[in-house]
Amino acid sequence: MNVSEFCIRRPVFTTLLMLSFLVLGIAGHQKLAISALPNVDFPTIQVTATLPGASPASMAATVATPLEREFATIAGIDNMTSTSVTGSTSITLQFRLDRSIDGAALDVQTAIASAQAYLPVEMTTPPKLRKVNPADQPIFFIAVSSDVIPMTQLSEYADTLMGQRISMLNGVSQVNIYGQQKRAIRVRINPELLAGRNLTLADIAKSVQDSTSITPPGVIMGKEQTYNVEIVDQPALADQFNSMIISHTASGGNVKLSDIGEAVEGAEDDRSEGYSDGRSVVTLAIQRQPGSNTVEVVDAIKQLLPKFSEIVPASVQLTPLFDRSVSIRDSIHDVQVTIFIAIVLVILVIFLFLRQMSATLIPALALPFSLIATFGGMAALGYSLNNVSLLAMALSVGYVVDDAIVMLENIIRYREKGLSAQEAALVGAKEIGFTILSITFSLIAVFIPILFMSGIIGRLFQEFAVTISLAILISGVVSLTLTPMLCQYMSFKEGGKSYKWTAWFQRFFEKTQGMYARTLYTVLGYRFIALVVAFATMVLTILLLVYAPKGFFPLEDNGLILAQTEANQDISFEAMVATQTKLAKVIEQNPLVSKLTSRVGGRAGSINQGVLVIGLKPQKERPKMPEVLRLLRQDIAKVPGINAYMQPVQNINVGGRLSKGLYQYTLQGIDYNELNQWAEKLMTEISKIDGVIELSTDQQLGSLQISVEMLRDKAEFQGITYADLRKELYYAFGTAQVGTIYTQSNNFKVILEVSKSYQKSIDDLKDLYARTASGKLIEIDSIANLKTEPAPLSINHQGQLPAVTLSFNLKEGASLGTVTDQIKAIEKRMVLPATIIPSFQGTAQVFQSSMAGMGWLLILSILVMYIILGMLYENFIHPITILSGLPSAVIGAILAVLMMGMNLDMIAFIGIIMLIGIVKKNGIMMVDFAITAQREGMSAEKAIYEACLVRFRPIMMTTLSALLGVLPIAFAMGAGAELRQPLGIAVVGGLFTSQILTLYITPVIYLYLNRFVRNI
Structure with a gap:
């Protein structure tokens, strides 16, 4: 039984x-949880280190290099990159997929501790690590704004009340606060008044440090009671600092801080600006941990918003800007609708036949x-x-x-x-x-x-x-x-x-079956021609697989665009803010845009760079993403002096560096100057490739710096050391944090600098003085040569070597495979020196490695299919007959994809793999019946002919069911349809051609191979 x-x-x-x-x-x-994709996040850790006032070159040499040297000893690192800008270094460590992110974090923390001895002594705050991929876009944005409350107070609410609470949620990696202006006391000194009082900035720094010190006074241990001793008069307001006595004159008078400058309430980072909806805002951008569920994290954040609204004053508005879980839910809903439509169509096919x-x-x-x-x-x-x-x-x-x-x-x-x-x-x-x-x-x-x-x-x-x-x-x-x-x-x-509305279908099917019987009889009489067609089909299949334009993944439309802006490298912060705000207002007026947020500055970026996050209206109310990008580029071109490199936010992020394009090409080298020269040459050649747009580089050499060359003989004769000179300049221009004020809920810094009017040009350095061994003051320009020269705005490393990365996007319809082949051809033609190491990074790198494996995947799938069928039929020949229809399916799949203006990408290739399993079904039904008929005494010709006719109805039913089941996927128009369409189109095209050809080719192959079956 x-x-x-x-x-x-x-x-x-x-x-x-x-x-x-x-x-x-x-x-x-x-x-089952809801998410955009399976967990495909690389374990990624970002390490950040800050040293206010340090140049990019100094940060790269004294901070990035020691840390990278220690990180290089950690097992499992797949990629290590770093970016050093003024006052900040960010190092991204991307580990292999099989590496535990928690174990990796422990190893990274140990490496940081080991490197601590080699870092600058001025770096009082140790490097911090976070389990986050900086290339992964935030999943939720919240704008904090008010018409009456100052930005410093809004920043306090955003950081202390909201950011810290959100950071505690499971799955949250970090809360970036853009446009933050954290409260600080800024002590601004007039260097001319300072010199007139025979004081230096070092004297002011020491005075402020002494006044804000919280060294514990101690404890009094009595016979019966114990007393803690505490000084409770730490200055916390600008007026208290203004009245602070700095020194005493020879005549017995006092020099107050207000006599030589002023202390004002300000921001710790006064080069950070956020904008949205026509006003300044503080924006919380929440990033998830690699591997966490986006929808679950966003739902947890939303539950906190009503509580935040109760805590902050009524004049503070909390506005959710961008919610990436919405596109995920919409996409899942659209797939569910697609499944329902497919079910209805399949059932209709079955009823039409039966x-x-x-x-x-x-x-x-x-x-x-x-x-x-x-x-x-x-x-x-x-x-x-x-x-x-x-x-x-x-x-x-x-x-x-x-x-x-x-x-x-x-x-x-x-x-x-x-x-x-x-x-x-x-x-x-x-x-x-x-x-x-x-x-x-x-x-x-x-x-x-x-x-x-x-x-x-x-x-x-x-x-x-x-x-x-x-x-x-x-x-x-x-x-x-x-x-x-x-x-x-x-x-x-x-x-x-008998249904009237199905009678026509029955008549049509009977006529089709009759026509098939006649044409099949004819084809079996001219078998050699059919065999030639089968062979030509196989050859054409191979040619198409080799030469068809290749792609990675379709460009998804999640309704969100990230635009990285860049102005002239010597632009001031104020000019950059004005230019980007103008650009943001122009984009906001575009009818396709629903929301926008803008940010400029912050410690993690250069002054000439900013970011725009653009939210689009629902897909039903606008054209497709390529057309949206084209229209937005027209708007950007209206604003002179700034470029914006746009890329739609994708659910699949590869690589650990946030770049200006979806694809990256990196050059590494030992000699920084040689590296920059070759990067410029290659960029010129790559810009000529048809299909490449928005080509950019992270190489920024057009900034200016004031070089201070100490005249050691003169300085040391006066008793002035290198450290003395460096400190005086640091206190003048380095955003020096000379004190910390502590409150019950937070702390804020006291920052020393010269007045803004003395931070304009190289001439302002001539107003600075240093104290000699005799106690007199001497002008800095008398012991040092001052000159203005070019300098990099940022320095990048990859794998411990200096690196330059070229980023680019593709025109609509352009092939990533074609472009990468052309870039490799440029490499060979230009004959790069052995000291320059070129490589694709991120998406382009994974594309190259994946395409190399797809051919083997196709071969292995066919081989496994052959083995399974051979085992089931206990025969070496019948599996070949069953699989003979595969070339016709592959041809149809590739041609359908190309006809729709798409590339043969990873999604379409998976559709081809599926066709291998689907198309052989027709062969199985034919061959299985024919084998049984031959065992009952029927000739091979009669057996395969009868098999084709008897199995014609189930073959047509199953093929039409599969075809109609996949049609809603191929022509879907909802959220996330871009990711599904190539697979559906490939399957539809493959089913269509294979259904026509296999009904004739498989019987012919069966008869030709049947003679070998008898001999085995």
Whole structure:
């Protein structure tokens, strides 16, 4: 007794078993989290170090290099990059996918501790690490604004009340506060008045430090009581500092700070500006930890917003700006709608063929049952409802019903021969059972190589492969158990019920079947021509696979654009703010834009750079993303003096550096000057490549610096050391933090500098003095040469070597594969020296490595399919016959993708892999019947001819079901459709061509190979 017979004779057992699967599926669905994609985040850690006033070159040499040297000893680092700007260094460590981020963080913290002895003594704050990828865009933005409360107070609310609380949430990596103007006391000194009082900036710094010191006075231990001694008069207001006595004159008078300058309430970083909706704002940008769930994190943040509104004053507005969970939810909803449409279309196809309501209800029940039961397996494996897993579910709609259709059609065939319902179910299920097993296991087998893929592509599509395999496996079980059991209760009317609206389809099908019988007979008479066509198809398939334009992933439209702005390298901060604000206002007026936030400055960036985050209106109210970008570029061109490099925010981020383009090309070298020269040459050549747009470089050499060359003989004769000179300049221009004021909830800095009017040009340095050994003051320009010269705004390293990265985007329709090939050709033509190391980074790097593995993946999938079929049929030849239709499917897939103006990207390639499993189904149904017929004494010619005619209806049913099941994916227009369309189009094109060609080529191949079967 086989499984199907057992289930037919035990209907109660079968029903309850299936219901248990259904309950588990429903329970599993409730536990599945919602996310954009499977967890494909590289474990990434960012280390930041600050030394206010230090130049980019100084930060790179004294901070970045010692830290990188220690980090290089950590196991599992895949990529290490650093960027050093004025006063700040940021190092990004990206680890292999299999590395635990918690273990990596411990190793990084140990390395920081080891490097501490080699860092500048002036760096009082140790480097900080965060589990965050700086290239990963924030998932939620909150604007904090007020018409009456000053920005310093808003920054206090944003940081202390909100930022710290949000940072405590699970899954939150860091809360960046843009436009923050944290409160500080800024002590601004007039150097001429200072010199007139025989004082130096070092004297002022010492005085402020002494006045703000909180050295514990101690404890008094009495016989009966203990007393803590505490000084409670630490100055905390600007007026208190203004009245502070700095020194005493010879005549007994006092020199107050107000006599030589002023203390004012200000911001710790007065070169940071945020803007949104026509006014200054403080923006909280929340980033998630790698591996955390975006939707869950955003939901937790939203629950805190009402509590924040209760805490802050009524005049403070908290405005959610951008919520990336919205696009994720919309995308998931659209996929669910796609699945529903596919189910309806598939059921309609079944009814059109069978014209029996009871017969149609059986696969109509099996289809949702198989899908729902799959959710249980997904939950057990820890998967989520995301674009990839639901794409697998949507695609499986047309395929999980195949087994039920094949089983049902075979049983109906025996009912049409006059057998009773139960007899037809028993005979039909027994006859077709092996075919269903062959279809099921061979279809699953095609995904086995994907499970062993490494890297981000493997991690991304493993969940896809397992999900669709689960659905197919459950479908096979349902088809062997539930379907034949229900068939014994199926009412039957020979020829089906006559519906006016289906009669035309029946006539059309009968004519088609008759035409196929005649044309097949003709083709079998001219087998050699069909064999030549098959061979030509295979050759054309190989050529298309090699020469078709390649891409990585489709450009997603999540309704959010990141624009990195850049002005002239010698621009002032005030001019940069004015220029970017003008640009922001122009973009805000674009009818396609719903929200915008702008920021300039901050310690992590150069003065001439800023960021715009642009939120777009819903997709229904605007054109597609490429057209939006084109229109926004026109707006940007209206504002002179600034460039904006736009890139749509993507769910898949590769690489650890935030760049101006989606693709990066990096040069590394030992000699910094040689590196810069070759970077300029290569940039010139790459700019000539058709398809490359918005080419930019992180090489910024156009800034100016004032070089102070100490005349050591003169200085040392006066008793002035290098440290004395450096400190005096640091106190004048370095945003020197000379004191800290502590409150119950926070602390803020006391910053020393010269008055703003003395921070304009090189001439202002001539007003500074240093104290000699005799106590007199001497002008700095008398002991040092001052000159203005070019200097870099930032210095970048990769793998401990100086590096220059060229970033670029592609024109619509351009091929990443073609562009990378052209860049490699430029490398060879220019003959780079051995000291210059070129490489693609980020997305371009993963694209190159992934495409190299896709060919092997295709070969392995075919090989695994051959092995499985060979084992099932216990034959070396029949699997070749079954797989003979694959070239026709691949041709159709590639041509369909190219005709739609797309590239052969990773998503489309997975569609081709799927076609390997789908197309062989037709061959299995033909060959399986022909083998049985030959064993019963029929000739090979007669057997394959009869097999084609008998199996024509189930072949057409399953193919049309698969085709209509995938059509909603191919022509989807909702959120996230860009990610799904290439796969759907590839499958539709492959099914169309393979259906036409395999119905003729497979029988011919069967006859040619049958002679070898007899000899083996």
